[in-house]
Amino acid sequence: MTAPHPLVTRARSLADDLLAPHAEEVDRTEVPVSHLGEIRRSGLLGLQAPREYGGAAASGAVFRETTEILAGACCSTWFVQTQHHTPVLTLARSESPVRERLLGRLASGELLSGVAYAHLRSYPRTPVRVTRDRGGLRFDGTVPWYTGWGLNDVMLLAGVTDEGEALFAFTEAREQPGLRASAPMRLAALTAARTVSLGLDGLRLPEEAVVLRVPYERWAAADREKTVNANPAVFGIARAALTLLDEETATALGSRLERVRREAYALADEAAPHEHVKDRLALRTQAYEVLQAATTAAVVTGGGRTMLLTHRAQRLAREALFLLVQGQTRESRRAHLNALAP
Structure with a gap:
């Protein structure tokens, strides 16, 4: 072994x-x-x-x-x-x-970085626009979600240029001229991760801060290839929920979980990223189904006590809800909705 x-x-x-x-x-x-x-x-x-x-x-x-x-x-x-x-x-x-x-x-690990780029997936809307200014770059708009505020040292910030490029640059993860953060959001799950929105009003960064500049469609194609796969975090939380169940229920759900996990990871390892997209999306959806079944079973098993914020089952159930929308694109959302309402 x-x-x-x-x-x-x-x-x-x-x-x-x-x-x-x-x-x-x-x-x-x-x-x-x-x-x-x-x-x-x-x-x-x-x-x-x-x-x-x-x-x-x-x-x-x-x-x-x-x-x-x-x-x-x-x-x-x-x-x-x-x-x-x-x-x-x-x-x-x-x-x-x-x-x-x-x-x-x-x-x-000297530096910890966050990311501010999920808003690119809303294109052709451009929540963050990048323009040339004074020999450098100017960022304007709103980053709806930024996780780790007050915990990260730097961030990878993205926007769209007037030429239709996706542009990524590094800056310090702190308030500075042209960058302001909201108060941390109160969320149904993962409030602890300190997620804020960022207001950008003339944030200026030098050209040497840029790490990637690429036509938007090329970036989006690569991004779609990543977001059609099942998220390993789904399997991690589902497995945690299984530990709260009786042996019979855990065995039945565990078998479903391992089948989906095995097939999803086989595609990730053995096929090119652009291949078997429908199969990948189907397995992503099946992973969510097992996750919801496992966390729901944990709540049912725990009974009324699971409504206490100190109970593990309700935390896992809320985290499962979060993973349903984390890293979501139009394509993955449609595949999931089609599976829910065939």
């Missing part, structure tokens, strides 16, 4: 010893800086970074497994740190000067 990857072992240790025991408390308050400090020191923030920058260059299978472990233990903490991996991969694929300035620091 092959030994688990060292970062999988570290993720499991963090989950068992730190994240899961405090998950209900975190859910009612906010993700502690100390939790993120342990994740910074663990090496998990460099999971997908190139080795020459101090990362682990881990496989997709390792990334999925650590995602399942962390999300199943404390979804709020997982969601803050998972934002970090997109900036790391974006830098790793870039030839921009900002790569040398930031990639090693992000891979080591």
Whole structure:
């Protein structure tokens, strides 16, 4: 039997010893800086970074497994740190000067990054517009969702240019001239992740802050390929819910879960990203169905006590609702709705 990857072992240790025991408390308050400090020191923030920058260059299978472990233990903490991996991969694929300035620091955990780009999926609406200004770039508009405010060091900010490009640049994750944050939002789930909206009114960044500039349609095509796959966090939370069930119910739902998981990951590993899109979307929807069944069963099993905010089952059920819309696109939404109302 092959030994688990060292970062999988570290993720499991963090989950068992730190994240899961405090998950209900975190859910009612906010993700502690100390939790993120342990994740910074663990090496998990460099999971997908190139080795020459101090990362682990881990496989997709390792990334999925650590995602399942962390999300199943404390979804709020997982969601803050998972934002970090997109900036790391974006830098790793870039030839921009900002790569040398930031990639090693992000891979080591010295810096923690958030992302502000989901609004690009609303195109042709352009919530954030980028224009040239004074030899640099000016950002104007509203970022509806930004997670990790007050916890992240930097952010990867995106907007659309007048030429129809998707443009991504790094800036500090703090209030500054041209950038203001709302109060943290009160959400049905993951309030602890400190999600705010960002108002951009003439935020100016230098050209050397840019990490990616690409025609919007090219970016959107790559984004769609990522969002048609089942989210490993879904399997992590579903597995956590199974531990709250009686053996008979857990066995039946566990069999469904493992079948969907096996088929979804096989497509992710064995097929090109643009292939079997309908099958991927179908498995994504089936994963949600098992997740909802498992978390609902956990609530039913726990009875009236699950209405207490201190009960694990209702937390998992609310986190399941969150995952239904996290990373959603028009295509994934339509596939899910078609499955719900055939």
